[in-house]
Amino acid sequence: MSLMIDLVKPDGGAARRPYGRMLTGAALVIVLAVFPLVMSPFANLQVTLTLVYAVAILGLDILVGWTGQVSLGQSAFFGIGAYGVAVCADRGWPVWAGLLFGVVLAGVVGCLVAVPAARLRGYALGMITLTLPVVAVPLAKRLEVVTGGAQGLNVTIAEAPEWTGLAADQWHYYVVAAGAALVFALAAALRRSHFGRAFDAVRVDEALATAQGVHVTRYKVLAFTLSAVYGGFAGVLYVVAVQFISPETLILTLSISLLAGLAIGGLRSLLGCVLGAAFYVVVPNVTGEVSAGQSYLLYGVCLLAVMLLMPRGVAPALDRVVRNVAGRRGRAVAPGD
Amino acid sequence: MAVRRETGGWGVNHGMQAFVEVRDLTLRFSGVTALEDVGFDVGGGQICGLVGPNGAGKSSLFNCVSGYYRPSAGSIRVAGQDVLGVPAHRKVRLGIARTFQHPALQPERTVLDNVLLGGHSTLPGSVLSAMLALPGGRRRERALAAEARELLALLGLAGVERTPAGDLPYGSQKRVEIARALLSRPRLLLLDEPASGLTHAEVGELGELITRIRADHDLTVIVVEHHMGLISAVTDHVVALVGGRKVAEGTAQAVQSDPVVVSAYLGVA
Numbered sequence: 001m002s003l004m005i006d007l008v009k010p011d012g013g014a015a016r017r018p019y020g021r022m023l024t025g026a027a028l029v030i031v032l033a034v035f036p037l038v039m040s041p042f043a044n045l046q047v048t049l050t051l052v053y054a055v056a057i058l059g060l061d062i063l064v065g066w067t068g069q070v071s072l073g074q075s076a077f078f079g080i081g082a083y084g085v086a087v088c089a090d091r092g093w094p095v096w097a098g099l100l101f102g103v104v105l106a107g108v109v110g111c112l113v114a115v116p117a118a119r120l121r122g123y124a125l126g127m128i129t130l131t132l133p134v135v136a137v138p139l140a141k142r143l144e145v146v147t148g149g150a151q152g153l154n155v156t157i158a159e160a161p162e163w164t165g166l167a168a169d170q171w172h173y174y175v176v177a178a179g180a181a182l183v184f185a186l187a188a189a190l191r192r193s194h195f196g197r198a199f200d201a202v203r204v205d206e207a208l209a210t211a212q213g214v215h216v217t218r219y220k221v222l223a224f225t226l227s228a229v230y231g232g233f234a235g236v237l238y239v240v241a242v243q244f245i246s247p248e249t250l251i252l253t254l255s256i257s258l259l260a261g262l263a264i265g266g267l268r269s270l271l272g273c274v275l276g277a278a279f280y281v282v283v284p285n286v287t288g289e290v291s292a293g294q295s296y297l298l299y300g301v302c303l304l305a306v307m308l309l310m311p312r313g314v315a316p317a318l319d320r321v322v323r324n325v326a327g328r329r330g331r332a333v334a335p336g337d
Numbered sequence: 338m339a340v341r342r343e344t345g346g347w348g349v350n351h352g353m354q355a356f357v358e359v360r361d362l363t364l365r366f367s368g369v370t371a372l373e374d375v376g377f378d379v380g381g382g383q384i385c386g387l388v389g390p391n392g393a394g395k396s397s398l399f400n401c402v403s404g405y406y407r408p409s410a411g412s413i414r415v416a417g418q419d420v421l422g423v424p425a426h427r428k429v430r431l432g433i434a435r436t437f438q439h440p441a442l443q444p445e446r447t448v449l450d451n452v453l454l455g456g457h458s459t460l461p462g463s464v465l466s467a468m469l470a471l472p473g474g475r476r477r478e479r480a481l482a483a484e485a486r487e488l489l490a491l492l493g494l495a496g497v498e499r500t501p502a503g504d505l506p507y508g509s510q511k512r513v514e515i516a517r518a519l520l521s522r523p524r525l526l527l528l529d530e531p532a533s534g535l536t537h538a539e540v541g542e543l544g545e546l547i548t549r550i551r552a553d554h555d556l557t558v559i560v561v562e563h564h565m566g567l568i569s570a571v572t573d574h575v576v577a578l579v580g581g582r583k584v585a586e587g588t589a590q591a592v593q594s595d596p597v598v599v600s601a602y603l604g605v606a
Contacts, residue, residue: 186468186469187468189467189468189469189470190464190467190468192470193462193467193468193470193474193478194453194454194456194457194460194462194467194478195464195467197443197446197450197453197454197457198454198457200443200445200446200454201443201454201457204441204442204443204444205441207405207437207441208437208441210403210404210405210425210426211403211425211428211429211434211435211437212429212454212455212457212458212517212521213426213427213428213429213430213457213458213521214426214457215426216426222464226464268445
């Protein structure tokens with residue numbers, strides 16, 4: 001059939017062997033499981049915080065990367081989750097109640113903001129979401145009775161059970177890793193489902209999405225709500241990791257850093273969320289070691305360098321390298337081609 | 338075949354009532370009249386061509402049917418039901434599917450994913466069940482994917498289901514759009530300039546394809562097209578619009594030789 005002539009060849013990535021990925025996955029799990037047992041508490045905290053921010057960035061990705069909206073409010077949802085669990089712990093309530101309270105409150109606030117915000121786009125939406133951390137920080141300071149004011153709240157949650165024999169940093173690492181793995185798996189399943197396709201359609205072309213039966217506004221509100229829930233959950237994990245929360249944590253700078261992390265890691269990539277978070281956590285430490293006085297300047301230079309070399313982010317760049325290598329190998333073993 | 342739609346009571350050519358009835362349709366945008374008193378019928382199972390020079394109102398009419406524009410007056414009935422009051426995102430559930438003039442695909446997603454988007458309205462379920470990847474949802478997804486693959490085969494796209502849609506040549510992208518529209522199991526298919534950008538040979542194949550899917554899927558088709566060869570080959574009935582008004586109606590041959598249509602195309606007003 002001559003219709004076939006103009007078709008491009010099937011994509012080489014599909015031919016990749018499935019065990020290659022399974023082996024890589026298994027190796028990664030083993031490395032992550034052994035890591036806290038052999039590394040220093042400081043290194044453990046770095047990885048734990050990377051996973052915390054990876055969850056917050058993943059939430060942002062659902063909104064920005066999948067659905068094509070923008071938000072400068074993620075730090076506020078992070079704060080709601082963090083204060084939710086910390087305040088509950090402070091009053092002696094069980095940690096699961098705090099978890100539920102923090103995450104649900106973040107989702108409810110996210111949904112309430114989203115209903116009017118979903119009708120806006122671009123700068124207008126950016127401005128609306130900008131107000132969230134601007135309001136949240138003074139609010140956290142003023143509600144001193146509940147939040148501990150500017151001093152913040154010190155809490156003790158998710159203590160290592162006696163039988164494990166683990167130190168606090170090791171146990172917290174495992175708790176955060178399990179929580180992050182769970183919500184990453186949920187997001188991955190959502191992305192593969194028809195919801196994932198619908199979010200993509202809303203981003204690419206609203207008229208197209210509508211013609212397929214997608215209610216555009218409803219999906220934007222849904223993305224915003226999910227994004228807030230992920231932000232809130234990341235806040236809960238943050239309190240598990242550092243056992244502390246203060247208003248300084250949820251400032252606008254965090255929102256901007258999370259957006260930068262998303263851009264660095266690459267949109268619509270689970271790996272990208274982790275890499276972006278790792279950049280945010282690890283690079284400032286390295287630049288601080290290199291030169292304490294010029295730390296921020298060096299961080300900025302690193303950020304610029306990554307964006308210039310890999311404008312679509314680190315994960316897509318890595319993906320391209322892997323594809324090229326696999327493609328070359330594929331040709332080498334098929335000389336008759 | 339499995340993709341064949343249950344026709345229920347909407348059979349081909351039953352009774353006197355037309356499947357699509359457009360009556361006195363008028364659409365104005367702040368002083369500009371895009372459509373004025375346009376009316377015509379399309380019988381069930383027929384292929385209706387909509388022709389006319391650029392700016393004649395063909396796409397505006399499609400956008401009224403799709404619900405993107407709200408006409409100032411008139412009515413559009415499909416299978417006896419008034420569709421103008423139905424919001425745009427619910428049109429697909431009424432069995433109205435469309436393609437776009439410039440292929441509106443998700444370029445990063447695979448061809449199969451793009452086609453699956455067309456089945457969105459057939460997949461129920463909550464966000465939570467999608468996140469938990471519950472077996473029921475996955476089974477429905479697999480069944481839909483099998484249907485999508487059959488459609489891709491029908492459209493000559495069997496080898497490229499895993500290719501990112503943006504990597505396909507233009508002509509293939511237009512066929513992906515048709516497959517996507519068919520996956521929603523439509524009763525009425527609106528094709529917006531399906532032949533534009535295609536080679537001569539491709540247009541010939543497209544004509545056969547439209548005729549075949551009409552028969553296989555019990556479709557009624559309205560096609561906006563400039564390519565008179567395609568219009569002559571596939572349509573049962575042609576409506577010509579000029580300046581937002583209907584100027585001629587009849588067989589492709591009759592409409593093409595209509596003096597008003599000819600002068601409109603040649604720019605002689």
